[in-house]
Amino acid sequence: MAELAALAVLLGLARLAGAAAARLGQPAVLGEILCGVALAPAARLLPAPVGATLTALAQLGLVLFLFAAGAHLAPSLTAARLKATVVPALGATLVPLGLGALLAVWLARRHAPGGTGPFVVFVAAAMTVTALPVLARILADRGLLAADAGRRALGAAAVTDVTAWLLLIGAAFSRHGWFATSSLPVVLGLAALPVVARGRFGRRIGRLAPGSATAVLVALACAAAAVTAAAGLHPAIGAFFAGAVLGRAVPILDPAALVTPAGSLLAPLYFVLAGRAVDLGQLDAALAAEIAAVVAVAVLGKGGGAYLGARLGGVAPHPAGVFAVLMNTRGVTELVFAGIGLGLGVIDRALYTAMVVMALVTTAMTGPLLTRLSPQREGV
Template identity: 45%
Template sequence: MTPSQTLYLLLDLALILGLARVLGAAARALGQPAVIGEIIAGVLLGPTLLGAHLAGTLFPAEVRPLLSALAGVGLALFMFAVGLEIDLGVLRGGGRVTLWATAFSTLLPLALGAALAWLLADSHRRGPLPAFVLFFAVAMAATAFPVLARIIADRGLTHTRIGTTALTCAAITDLLVWILLAVAAAVATGKHLDWRLVLLVPYVALMITVVRPLLRKASELSRRKKAQGTESGGSGESMNVLVLVLVGLLLSSACTEWLGLHYIFGAFLFGTVIPRDGDRTLRDGALQRMEPLSRLLLLPVYFVMAGLKVDLSQLDLADLGTLTAILVVAMAGKLLGAYLGARLGGFGSRPAAALGALLNTRGLTELVVLGVGLELGLLDGTLYSLMVVMAVTTTALAGPLLNRILPAAGKSGTMAGQSAPAGSCAGDGSAREAVPVAVK
């Protein structure tokens, strides 16, 4: 790096951290997730408020690749944390309400999103039409599992039937979203014809049958050494395991990037194969040690880099009409889909509506999806900006909607007659305390 690049990099990082922290705290004070304030911080530092010239002065073109590299590492850590938080055990025995709510809250947004994509294709499409339609549908179906976990925990809903059902639905939906996004990425880049994608199946099998058992053995060995050794020796052994996890995370990300997919899928996959059964030292240790670096430094950089690409200053009436259509489709798909599915599964009217409000939360997950779409050339700048507004709006509405739907909910998050019945998911392993790590 040149001295000028070093200077601007340090100054930009200080500006990003300071503003993101202040606006994140302001959002929390208003009862919103911190991610709302941090996304707004990125937008405020972009051309929307400052104009292209001033934004380019604050973040020179020669420094942005350096910031993007840091943001990429932060994104990999975030996706790893998402993979850790998604327990594949929720796919078994989720119950009737979970099945119906997940199906409707995923399929209806996909269908409505695909229909809207066809209407917007002539004016906003980039790349192959099938990839654009699939990507847009996926963007409408996304639910921010990490943000949702934080909202549920903050409102005392973690051990209620509504909370556990929402977390289970979001986990399954997110898993489907990442799979479909990988397909869209392959179609967009033409990699569906690349011979390397044939290696994806054996790669996943290798991660499950070889890497996962090795990580379990490493965790058990570390635990035994810590029990036998001194406190300082135990700390050093924990660091060795953490380095092992970081190396595996980076290698997995590199592998999926080489296979023709995005590196975030490798990070996500590595998170899902971390052992959860038995001792939780490996999982919890990775979360606790990676969280400060990701949450305090790298993710705010990602927010700002995403915000620098948002320009709302040039919107016209046609664009506002498009934004309205996006918001209507996004909210109708999740709210109506989850409501209908929950009602079919046996929920009452208010709990079903509350479930829809929770699953309508998009947050950082939506930003990741949109960032991939922009990187793949599937979105133009205007549509990307409008979709970011949708992500912020739907996340910000989660709290007010819940307050309207469940006005009698106290700290326990329950309503009269809505405690979890015997045999429901509220009493099983899916009702574990949510751990919001490196997420907002």
């Protein structure tokens, strides 16, 4: 009973906070994270069994959210779309990657519990992230999905996010050892998934009724998550990979649309608990300076790199500015990244706090900056 009461209260408060953020023109996740930060002192007083149950439900919400995000990313991974955005995407990937690596070398002396190598790879990857699901929602709300700006941003976001996830997997493997005996089955299993999905098994899934298909997709998402978790990696990695594979293998089912409702129910719980992990009690002058540096490098690296790449790709100044603003959208993907890094022991709680602040700031910037640029829509 206590678990159900706590779940009802947290989900209710998360929805209220998300609705309040939406009324202010911000993504709902912004309110959900701030709700978690505000509730942190009370949430830490929950009995251990209640906390464990809520964490398990939040983990399920994260797995389904990442599976849907991977499936949502799959349509952007076409040769035509990626070719058209290769130069802007390189700018939006390589510049933040390089600046993030330099920042990580400076931060490693205080915040790298798992060693400098995995830490540098993780921070560099975190600087390249663009939240594709949030970006797609912003473009849809502003009628830009079919515009050049929308197609350019989605294609480039696909490149940067695939790069970031591959680097994250590399950081996870290097943290736990490339030659760990548990890693080989994971590599073989993930490599076999595209083959299986495009074979008879995938065709059978494509013929299922929506209810049965949803149950199968949820089971596959959880199975992929369990496989990576068993190898010492984060379960979200397997869920994301499975979503990306199945999104391309059985597009007729639209896996993202089928799984999103289930993920949307529990995902706010994950973001509230993510806010609970933010520890402002450690805030001092040194950490405040590091948070400012993380935010500055994130904005300048991603925005500046995207603008430079777009200009080198022949995009006019104003559309290049719109592209830079869109690519700087970190959203929930950055929060998931930070949570994975903390769970893997690659970063400590202080840097996790800095990453959450950066995600909130960059997400909050997107709407006002796009509104400011909107009067000059010509050429977008």
